[in-house]
Amino acid sequence: MYFLKLMITEESILQSLRSVQDPDLHKDIVSLGFVQNLAITSQGAVDFDLVLTTPACPVKDILRDSAVAAVKSVAGVTAVDVRLSAKVTSRPGMDKGQLLQGVKNVIAVASGKGGVGKSTVTANLACALVRQGARVGILDADIYGPSQGMMLGVTEEPEMDSEKRVYPPVARRIKVISMSMFTDDEAPVVWRGPMVSQMVQNFVRQVEWxxxxxxxxxxxxxxGDIQLTLTQQAPITGAVIVTTPQDVALMDVKRGIKMFEKVSVPVLGVIENMSGFICDGCGKRHDIFRKDGGLRIARSMGLPFLGTVPLEPAVALCGDQGDPIVFRDPTSDSGKAFLEIAGRVAQELSVLHSQGNDLLTEFNYTWSELPEMVLETKS
Ligand SMILES: Nc1ncnc2c1ncn2[C@@H]1O[C@H](COP(=O)(O)OP(=O)(O)O)[C@@H](O)[C@H]1O
Ligand SMILES: [Mg+2]
Incomplete structure (x- = not known):
C-alpha cells in the first residue's frame, strides 16, 4: 500500500495561526510573538508555546482554543498541543536605573475621596492577579489610614538588613508594605505633608520588592498636594480610579482623573464599587444609589470602564478578617467581579505597552531634597 505523506511545514502552521487575532492588541498572535518553540513531528503532531502578555489575560482560553482549531485545519496535522504561559510586558525604562527596578508595572489605585473601597479593591485585585500566577506586591501609601496589613492578614513584621534595606512580609504570595508595620496601633500618625511623602519615598526606595x-x-x-507629589515621584505605569455610583463621588473622580493627566500618568480606567446591594438574605440586587455612575463618567472622560463590584456584606467581613473575598469565595458575585476586573486591568496595561506610548519614558524622576528619614521597623 502506498501512503501519500503530507509535508507539514513550519510556515504552513504559522500561516494558519496568523488567522488568530488578539482582540485587544488588534494583531495576530504570530506577529505579536506569542507563538514560540514550534515543533512538528514526522507523525504530524504539532506543539508550541503560546506566550501571552499577562497570566490574567481574560481571553486566554479563547486564544488557545482558536489556535488549536487553526492548526487542526492544516492538512496532515494529527495532534495539537499548546502550552499556555505568560511573560508580563513591562513599562519602558524599567531597566534604565529607574526606581523600582525589577517591577514591571506599577498601578496606582486612587479615588477622589475616602471610604469608596479603594483599599478593598487594591487588596482583591492583588489577590486576583496572584491567583492567575502573577508576581504581585502592594505598597500601602495611605499613611494616615493604612489598611493593607489588616486586609491581607499580615502577621509578620518586615525584616531589615544592616544596610537598612527593608524586606516586605509576604501574605498569600503578595509582598506587602504598610505604615501599620512601622507604628504602634495606638499611636496616631500626625505628620505633616513633607514627612508623609518622605515616608512613601522610603517605601519605594528602601524596600526590596x-x-x-x-x-x-x-x-x-x-x-491634595501629597497625592500629587506621590504621583510624580513613584514611577507609575497607570492608574485605576475607584468610585461609588453617587454623583458627589463622581465630581471627586473627575478631579482625580485630572490629577493624573496633569502629571502624564495614563488612567487605565474606572471601577465602580458598591454598585447595587446584594442582599445576603434574599440574594437579590438592590440599586441603592443611582446606577451606572462609573460607566457614565468613564464614557464622558473617554476612559475604559473596567467594571462594577456589588456591595456585598461578605466583602467587608472578609476584609476585616484578613481573608479577601477573591480567596475566600471567588465564585461570589464580588469575587467574580474582582477577577474579571483584574483581567481587564492587566489587559489595559498590555495594550498600553503594545502602543509604546507610555508617557513614562518622558519622565525624569527626581526625589525632593527632604531630610533623610530612614524606615525603622517596630522594635
Ligand atoms: N464591595 C463592597 N461590599 C461591601 N463592603 C465594602 C465593599 N467595598 C468596600 N467595602 C467596605 O467599605 C469600607 C470602606 O472600604 P475601604 O476599602 O477601606 O475604602 P477606602 O480605602 O476607599 O477608604 C470597609 O469597611 C470595606 O470593608
Ligand atoms: Mg483605604
Missing part, C-alpha cells in the same frame, strides 16, 4: 509583575499602590484618598 524584588521581581514583580505588578505592584499596586493603595493611594491616599483625594487629590
Amino acid at each position: 524584588g521581581e514583580l509583575d505588578y505592584l499596586l499602590i493603595d493611594m491616599p484618598p483625594g487629590t
